[in-house]
Amino acid sequence: MKKADADIMRSTNRRAVLSALRNNGAMARVDIGAALSLSPAAVSGITADFLAEGVLLELDSKAEPAKLARGRPRILLNINPNSALFVGLRLTFDRLDVFLGDALNNLVEHAVYTTDTRALTAEQLVDFIVAGTNSLLEKRSRNISDVAGVGIAVQGIVNETQGRIRWSPVLTCTPVNLGEALERRFSVPVTMDNDANTLALAHCVDRPGAQTGTTISVMIGYGVGMGIVINGEIYRGNRGSAAEFGHMKTGLSVTGPLCRCGARGCIEASVGDYAIYRDACELLGKSPEGIVAPDESSMVEIGEMGRGGHTGILELFDHAGTVLGIGVSNIVNLLAPDTVLITGAGTRSFDLMRKNFEQAMDRAVLTSVRDITKIEVMDWNLDFDGKGTVAMAIQHWLEERSNA
Amino acid sequence: MKKADADIMRSTNRRAVLSALRNNGAMARVDIGAALSLSPAAVSGITADFLAEGVLLELDSKAEPAKLARGRPRILLNINPNSALFVGLRLTFDRLDVFLGDALNNLVEHAVYTTDTRALTAEQLVDFIVAGTNSLLEKRSRNISDVAGVGIAVQGIVNETQGRIRWSPVLTCTPVNLGEALERRFSVPVTMDNDANTLALAHCVDRPGAQTGTTISVMIGYGVGMGIVINGEIYRGNRGSAAEFGHMKTGLSVTGPLCRCGARGCIEASVGDYAIYRDACELLGKSPEGIVAPDESSMVEIGEMGRGGHTGILELFDHAGTVLGIGVSNIVNLLAPDTVLITGAGTRSFDLMRKNFEQAMDRAVLTSVRDITKIEVMDWNLDFDGKGTVAMAIQHWLEERSNA
DNA sequence: TTATTTAATTCATCCATCGAATTATATCCT
């Protein structure tokens, strides 16, 4: 339980104004006041400060549609997109995606840099990231001093408050304090999180409803991840280790499929791309190629074989659907979220999993909690990840601006 | 994101003072100030108000041990136990426990009233509860007008904000708005929650550490329940349906043991008393007695047979241990709590489950999150439940006092 | 042109906290 004083009152209300604009888009001062139960006087003062600081912007109302009401016209305010520039980084197996975004989370630039991430030392990793970032900034004739914040998404177990990667499947140099190292090199605030959390954030930013209640993003792709957002905040658990949904067990056996974590029976070991690829290769008598991660075209090909009617492949997806359905129903029984979003590259073949997924859900979700949780399957593209990393940096910056 | 103003500032700090005392026990004004970073002046003012209201009490320092430091002696303050009286109710299969407690959560009275709860209509249920409560109050020559709040724990799915029982294994008259009905009869604030949540609250009240981070109580008994406490607050999920841990599935199969919820493969259907009793009866060639719930002595007897070396019974407990271990490890992987408390009547035979429980945990918890969560098995007695229900009523009352 | 309506600002007032000074009450030291 924390105390309150005048400073906290001020920053709370400043934060509330920025949040309102972030969630609802442009608003007039009256509406901000109504939404927050703040007096017109207070809103006037707070917004005047933000306008002076350049954080907010008055929109040109001439471009608006015809007025419906008379009286002094409302002036829409919004976060000034050009008040700051943000860098979003996403580190995955063998590649680094660098995004550039503005304060309204519009992505303005994107580049990919490839390397064998697992071969890098901690120092080489930092150099690689710095080089990639600078190279993208150059394209826009900007440099790191124009940037107000950097957000990084990494697969694995990340302690966001310290910027420390405890373990990651894409790195061998763990544990490594990447956040702190980059902050030193960039001299700019760096925020880091697990890639599933970042993606969850990206989804919640666009959903006003996600600011209250629980929204869960299940990310299926190379592995299976999850982000839990409770009342607009990412739930991280002790030392940031939460939401390892991919390693939930759907069986008691010690003989289930082997997961890359070393255990058996993990959801990931049946649903992740690497698992489906591995099993498909075995099925087809092909030895899996030397690469650790199957490329997108291989995964698409496997899906096409299923749609073509290949029984063995269909059974793989059937099984994946069942495993995922049991896993998600456990989540629903346990956390009763408002929404579960299923997303990630793996949704490319969700049509093949859907039947068994839904059957498993029907069987396993408690009758009394049915219809409480909305399940949505979302197509996925890389921009979601970009927006998530940039959103993380923006969030940090807005927090700083609120306290300023 | 909520706004702040002078009123909120005031009630926040009043609440903070009460919380501090509740968590740490008696404190001097200086220490309260230090703990909350509040100025001496603010603490002085707030505590003076509470003293005038009778909510706080200055402790007699004469009874204290010899002083170690010189200077004006600190005066310890604490919540005035006699400032209010609270009723805690616990409705389970065929019985109602009524507790009377003071504002410091000391239980001063307890009585049990039995009836076939499943045979009651909504009206009869209310009458039964009111009669029991009044009867206990009479013992102390008090009546309901002396009571500042009532807390009720019910098995099943409860929507605490509305006091509505959506479904309960101990009732047939669901859905029923018991909270509201009792509030009308008592003319006293009534708070209601799931029995596992209430028990979780009871545990967290005594643990200063539970005010931050995540503490999870797993309650094994007739069924298997769970309470999730995040940063000192019970996590309820959408419509209060969360934490149905007992109905997590530890297998994909459609042929697992039948759970009372109608599904198969629920944790409860292997670990709950009713499941062990059912399986033990089958094993021993006895047909289970006509009662729905096995009594305590039968469960103790089954445990003793296991300890005596009965292989079949031991296998039952082995299996229960494995199922519980997989279930808890899923929780650990998913939520990375600080602590998992295993409690409830079912702990009477935890010694028989422990080996397999621990093996399953070792196998299923991600190596990188081991040692992040502390697992504690707690003996259980009825007073925990009593304290939980009373704590719930106290919490509501303190909240009201903070806003006053 | 004037009345009406709604938006935004201004300014006096309020209120809880803070900081500094004061008061209260003990132990330590000579």
Place this chain on the structure above:
DNA sequence: AGGATATAATTCGATGGATGAATTAAATAA
């Protein structure tokens, strides 16, 4: 014993942000 010292608690003026009422601003309707 009595003064010095130390710590706790209270008092009081100052501070800062929110509020409410009055004012100003900018449009439409008559």
